[in-house]
Amino acid sequence: MDWRQLDDTYVMSTYKRLPIVAAKGEGNYLYDTEGKEFLDLFTGLAVNVLGHSHPAIMQALREQGEKFLHVSNYFYNPPAIELAKGLVEHSIPGKVFFGNSGAEATEAAIKLIHKYAAGQGHERSGIVVVKNSFHGRTLGALRLTRQAHVYQDFPQPAFPVYEVEPGDMAQLAQVLKENKPVAVLLEPILGSGGIVTLTVDYLKAVETLCRKEGVLFCIDEIQTGMGRTGRLFAYQHADVIPDLILFAKGVGGGLPLGGVIAGEKLQSLFAPGDHGTTFAPSPLSAALGNAVLKTVLDETFMQNARDNASSLWSGLERIGAEFPGLISEVRGKGMMLGIVLEAAPEQVSQLQRAMMDKGILVDVTQKTIVRLLPALILEPAHVDRFLAAFREELSKLHKGVTA
Numbered sequence: 001m002d003w004r005q006l007d008d009t010y011v012m013s014t015y016k017r018l019p020i021v022a023a024k025g026e027g028n029y030l031y032d033t034e035g036k037e038f039l040d041l042f043t044g045l046a047v048n049v050l051g052h053s054h055p056a057i058m059q060a061l062r063e064q065g066e067k068f069l070h071v072s073n074y075f076y077n078p079p080a081i082e083l084a085k086g087l088v089e090h091s092i093p094g095k096v097f098f099g100n101s102g103a104e105a106t107e108a109a110i111k112l113i114h115k116y117a118a119g120q121g122h123e124r125s126g127i128v129v130v131k132n133s134f135h136g137r138t139l140g141a142l143r144l145t146r147q148a149h150v151y152q153d154f155p156q157p158a159f160p161v162y163e164v165e166p167g168d169m170a171q172l173a174q175v176l177k178e179n180k181p182v183a184v185l186l187e188p189i190l191g192s193g194g195i196v197t198l199t200v201d202y203l204k205a206v207e208t209l210c211r212k213e214g215v216l217f218c219i220d221e222i223q224t225g226m227g228r229t230g231r232l233f234a235y236q237h238a239d240v241i242p243d244l245i246l247f248a249k250g251v252g253g254g255l256p257l258g259g260v261i262a263g264e265k266l267q268s269l270f271a272p273g274d275h276g277t278t279f280a281p282s283p284l285s286a287a288l289g290n291a292v293l294k295t296v297l298d299e300t301f302m303q304n305a306r307d308n309a310s311s312l313w314s315g316l317e318r319i320g321a322e323f324p325g326l327i328s329e330v331r332g333k334g335m336m337l338g339i340v341l342e343a344a345p346e347q348v349s350q351l352q353r354a355m356m357d358k359g360i361l362v363d364v365t366q367k368t369i370v371r372l373l374p375a376l377i378l379e380p381a382h383v384d385r386f387l388a389a390f391r392e393e394l395s396k397l398h399k400g401v402t403a
């Protein structure tokens, strides 16, 4: 079967595919239909936090799969209730709304924020986001995604959105004062926006200012959550307390699941009929979510992930020092890394292909940033293998650049 040609004929081309036809995944490895093995540092775009076919996930899949797959929101759904409890107990006091994806988490957030504004007599309106942010592709979520190539051809819902430079407190203070928005929404580390890390000091200052001005402080943890940065949620490094947390990607253990954790100001605003969806929370996704949550909350597991991430970081630092003109910066935190290359976009996609030929999958974002999103089960041997291959490819690029 020529899967590539069939895909070309029958599936819309909304993503530029890499030339790999997936056949099987196991741990940190993905295998294609020709039996070639790939070290997977791409992890389905930050979804597979426990890698492929993790025993805890496989067990949850079998156990819940044999019970029931769907019941609708008209019935009590124990795996989802358990997951909501777990998420709340390890984040902020509040309640959970479940959807199927990141975009749906953002849509729920937008509606909740508007419902809150209505309850406050609409004295404030609009949402502040950061330049280059990514919050999803449905029309509401797209309004908050500040990357022109993503939104430019589509209609924009009418609610006001204000864009600020990450890290610029003076600008944010001015927007809060002059425009009277109702909420600020931030990714602690901008993912598709190029792995831009918001500092702990900035997050703290934003929280303080939001409290002072009576503005909701909301965090998009869709990519940074579920242990990726070394804590369950990335905002926890900054010791702040958000009013609203958006989650998705890793939370369903590979199955579609997203949603929001709403703090005390927002948790009781939705009444029956205000919002909903048929599929979510899928009992199967939620059962897998419980397996993921239990695994990443194990301190030994998490410490091991932090240690392996830290050898990856120090290895990249060494390589960066070797090729100072080529790596301008390594950004991110824990198992979320952006290696900013001083090279042309074609050279960076060539490097991605060369890594693939060596059996290693990496992502590229914003054209020249190599993005690594390893599974939390990464081992020292995988770190070494990546570093050796990456160093070799960089040295080729280096020679090419200087020649």
Ligand SMILES: *Cc1c(COP(=O)(O)O)cnc(C)c1O
Pocket: 101, 102, 103, 104, 106, 134, 135, 136, 137, 187, 191, 192, 220, 221, 222, 223, 248, 249, 258
């Ligand atoms: C991926 C992502 C989204 C959108 O999630 P989808 O499941 O693709 O709709 C929103 N926000 C952030 C930070 C993301 O990384």
